[in-house]
Amino acid sequence: MLVKENPVKPTAVNKEPVNTDYEVRSENAMCVNESTLDKPLVSNIKYALLGIFFGMVLVKAEVVSWFRIQEMFKLQSFHMYGIIGSAIVVGMISVWLIKRYNARSIEKEKIHLENKRFHKGQIYGGLIFGLGWAMTGACPGPLYALIGNGATVIIVALLSAVAGTWVYGRIRNKLPH
């Protein structure tokens, strides 16, 4: 996690509060925007296009199907293991290459990857998510893809997931981390 230390000790002259926005955003988040470039909102269209591609793959490979998730957890099919496994292999090689060659983004920014710190939430939260994954047959990506694909009742599942996120945010300081 990025720790921004204020080099100047707070004195009567320097009373400006330290901006902790980045720290707040980094808490329990996997994808924190590292970019320091100020860009107009329209520049985000490229992420929408990539999302379309990703969503299409999720549906076409039936990753979004409750049946496929059942087969995975019942060890009745290799399909999902093959998908997650090969995605990790390709991701790993890509990240290695990016680090090896100090690649920069198309905006010429140095690509930066944060290390994750271990906390108990990864165990408790992971187990809770696993229970929900086998029930809905969908992790968060497929929830969006299913709604688009016409399973409109999944809107309720997504709203419920947003509610779950909200409840977590409310009680997180009472939970073991």
Place this chain on the structure above:
Amino acid sequence: MLEWFKQPWPWYIAGPLIGLTVPALLLLGNKTFGVSSSMRHICAITIPGKTPYFRYDWKKEAWNLFFVAGILVGGVIVALWFSNPAPVQVNPELSKELAAYGVTDYSKIAPADLFSWTSLFTLRGFLLIVVGGFLVGFGTRYAGGCTSGHAIMGISNLQLPSLIATCCFMIGGFVMTWLILPYILRL
């Protein structure tokens, strides 16, 4: 060509394509792959209240909302032009088990016997859709990521916490499928 495109894609095509999303996001704008954070941003936009966890500049994470909106549109595009007309093919063992619970409709990618508006108002459907959805949202945020953020992005970046989280996702899924789901499906 179009006929082939409409078939369900095999794992060795889909998996690498999903994996390529990782470098694509990094190269496009230094973004780390993840989906579940979008639900936190939705909270931050709509009902942050006084919760410090939701009080941050969500506009800096707007890219993530564009990304998930794209995922939804991807689902629409497949439904409109590339959907597979054949029923979902599943392992015969599974269809035998599911038949005992009255799950026999394979025409939709999400089983219509479980995930439909009529099913939502049954105890079984309510548990699977509403309670299941809640656990997905609560659990992913507590764990700090989901299948994309931890299992794919995190492990790709050789993060031990992500490997631990992924193992816990799987354990939770096995416990639900083998020990709890039979009772829910029987309802």
